[in-house]
Amino acid sequence: MQVIDSIPALEALYGRPGEAALLKVTDHLTEEYRRWIAASRFTILSTVGPEGTDASPRGDDGPVVQVLDARTLALPDWRGNNRMDSLRNIVRDGRVSLMFLVPGSNNVIRVNGRAVLTDDPAMLARFDRAGTLPRTVTVITIAEVYSQCARALLRSRLWTAGDESAGLPTVGEMLSGVKADFDGAAYDADWPGRAAKTMW
Numbered sequence: 001m002q003v004i005d006s007i008p009a010l011e012a013l014y015g016r017p018g019e020a021a022l023l024k025v026t027d028h029l030t031e032e033y034r035r036w037i038a039a040s041r042f043t044i045l046s047t048v049g050p051e052g053t054d055a056s057p058r059g060d061d062g063p064v065v066q067v068l069d070a071r072t073l074a075l076p077d078w079r080g081n082n083r084m085d086s087l088r089n090i091v092r093d094g095r096v097s098l099m100f101l102v103p104g105s106n107n108v109i110r111v112n113g114r115a116v117l118t119d120d121p122a123m124l125a126r127f128d129r130a131g132t133l134p135r136t137v138t139v140i141t142i143a144e145v146y147s148q149c150a151r152a153l154l155r156s157r158l159w160t161a162g163d164e165s166a167g168l169p170t171v172g173e174m175l176s177g178v179k180a181d182f183d184g185a186a187y188d189a190d191w192p193g194r195a196a197k198t199m200w
Contacts, residue, residue: 024146028070033145036109037073038063040100045075045138047096047115049089056086064100066126071142073098073111076127076134079198087136090115096140099148104159108148115140132200 004010029037042059058064058075066074075098077087090096094114101108117136124133153159169177171191172184 021149025144026146027144028142029067029145033109033147034067034070036102036107036147037065037100037111038067040064040102040109042101043075044099044101045086045096046098047086047089047093049092054085054089065098065140068139073140073142074123074126075138075140076124077117077136077138078134078200087117087138090117090138096138098140106150106153106159108150108153110144110146110148111140111142112144113140113142129200134200 004013026033041062041064042057043064044055045058046053046055048054060076060078064075068074094116096113096115098111099108100111115138117138119136123137123139124135127134127137170184170188172182172186172188174184175182175187176184
């Protein structure tokens with residue numbers, strides 16, 4: 001296999017980006033980027049740490065982040081599996097990227113920056129849900145924000161293909177594949193009720 005191992009070799013294959021690809025990058029939220037991010041209920045949080053990289057889906061039933069100002073976002077850490085892979089990485093290496101999606105739109109907004117975790121009571125209170133608070137909030141300082149090319153979502157037909165999940169293994173089946181004596185059927189049967197009680 002031939003490996004591309006230098007930037008000049010890579011650039012020789014791809015050429016130079018167009019004007020729009022360079023123009024779109026800013027170090028703060030324009031009004032248009034702010035409105036787009038405020039409409040997003042789903043983001044993928046990417047982090048890096050000593051063990052490598054991690055990408056974690058984050059979602060909410062309203063805006064997935066709060067825009068604190070033109071350079072700062074706040075992402076609550078709602079209930080999950082308690083592995084804390086992303087959070088461990090942020091504590092050790094604050095570099096993060098987020099990809100914001102909105103159902104039906106083939107555009108993606110990407111944010112690169114640095115993050116810290118806080119359990120400050122005033123920050124947690126910003127996300128109060130009838131007395132339920134996140135345990136921490138990730139505060140992201142924006143270094144770059146820009147729109148991503150729509151071709152990936154267009155090629156994959158992400159929003160138009162319909163439900164293609166029939167016949168795929170369930171999480172319980174996946175767990176049973178890792179550990180043969182794990183009761184995957186019981187896990188799958190219990191999951192809807194457990195999720196409903198532990199959403200936040």
